[in-house]
Amino acid sequence: MKNLIIGILFISTSVFGQEFNFDIHNTSLSEYLKMEESLGSEKIPTTSNHVSFGGNAQPIKYLRKEKVIPELTAFYFFKKADSTMSYVLYEWDVSNFEKRENNQKSEKFQNALIAKYKGLKKEISNEFGKPKVKSNYSNLAQYDLKDFFEEKSTWNPNDSTEVELYSIASNHYEKKGAMTINPTHRIRLYIRNQSKEKEKKIPKLDEKKLAELERIKSDFFTALKARDLPKSKEFLSDLILEKVTDEQINMLIDNINFNKQTELIYSGVQMGFNGSMFTLLQYKYSDDNSSPPNEMIKLIFDDKDKVVGIQPIKMQSKTTN
Numbered sequence: 001m002k003n004l005i006i007g008i009l010f011i012s013t014s015v016f017g018q019e020f021n022f023d024i025h026n027t028s029l030s031e032y033l034k035m036e037e038s039l040g041s042e043k044i045p046t047t048s049n050h051v052s053f054g055g056n057a058q059p060i061k062y063l064r065k066e067k068v069i070p071e072l073t074a075f076y077f078f079k080k081a082d083s084t085m086s087y088v089l090y091e092w093d094v095s096n097f098e099k100r101e102n103n104q105k106s107e108k109f110q111n112a113l114i115a116k117y118k119g120l121k122k123e124i125s126n127e128f129g130k131p132k133v134k135s136n137y138s139n140l141a142q143y144d145l146k147d148f149f150e151e152k153s154t155w156n157p158n159d160s161t162e163v164e165l166y167s168i169a170s171n172h173y174e175k176k177g178a179m180t181i182n183p184t185h186r187i188r189l190y191i192r193n194q195s196k197e198k199e200k201k202i203p204k205l206d207e208k209k210l211a212e213l214e215r216i217k218s219d220f221f222t223a224l225k226a227r228d229l230p231k232s233k234e235f236l237s238d239l240i241l242e243k244v245t246d247e248q249i250n251m252l253i254d255n256i257n258f259n260k261q262t263e264l265i266y267s268g269v270q271m272g273f274n275g276s277m278f279t280l281l282q283y284k285y286s287d288d289n290s291s292p293p294n295e296m297i298k299l300i301f302d303d304k305d306k307v308v309g310i311q312p313i314k315m316q317s318k319t320t321n
Contacts, residue, residue: 024193094185140168140170147172204269224256224258240308278300
């Protein structure tokens with residue numbers, strides 16, 4: 001995985017409407033919730049109590065519509081103290097919506113569920129490489145079922161992030177005395193923050209530092225607006241300069257409206273994949289009164305106050321056929 005989001009953020013524009021966000025260290029709870037809003041998801045109540053021994057609050061839940069397979073339930077778990085993300089669970093599970101015994105599903109349904117799992121596996125592998133895979137390992141595997149699929153894939157993009165994808169599709173039904181084995185059709189996708197809080201404490205962003213970064217941002221935008229590429233590059237970190245092209249900078253300029261005033265809506269210090277600290281500033285246009293804003297600009301600085309990421313974001317509602 002690339003360090004932080006270098007080479008990903010320095011592009012012309014991005015649609016804030018992707019279905020998943022695996023960068024749990026650098027995505028705030030509010031950003032995850034805005035992503036759900038942009039997708040047209042329905043916020044749903046948390047009806048059961050989730051016990052936590054790690055300081056987690058009760059999760060925030062959303063429901064997304066699906067075709068053929070079960071609706072997607074998204075769970076966002078975060079720390080009570082500071083809303084730091086603990087983990088995200090995306091779950092497609094028949095039992096969340098249909099509570100009945102011997103709930104067998106058609107071959108079409110099973111194939112669609114398995115295809116969804118395999119599609120997710122391919123997409124995540126394209127990002128993080130080949131996963132560790134474990135197949136048919138539960139007690140159900142002993143029955144040698146023809147209509148049975150079970151697999152778990154795990155990725156570790158770094159030493160503090162784990163992505164786990166699991167699926168089971170089984171029509172097996174059996175009742176022996178007090179024991180009942182019901183058909184199970186489920187996909188679970190976990191994104192876990194496994195960083196150890198004691199290893200590195202994330203510092204607070206003080207007013208003096210924020211004012212300095214605001215000044216740098218203003219000077220940087222002035223250079224961009226003038227299409228002064230040599231001057232603009234002076235604000236970039238060495239890691240960015242190794243990758244960025246003049247064409248990319250010009251595309252970036254075309255996707256920022258420099259004639260409009262911007263307003264800071266979020267600031268904070270976050271930890272990168274390699275343990276480095278980065279400062280994130282997020283802006284909206286001052287005349288944009290929508291919630292969430294229709295357009296935002298995300299700016300990321302390294303510990304030397306150089307730009308390592310800049311991303312114009314345009315909100316896009318999820319369309320349904």
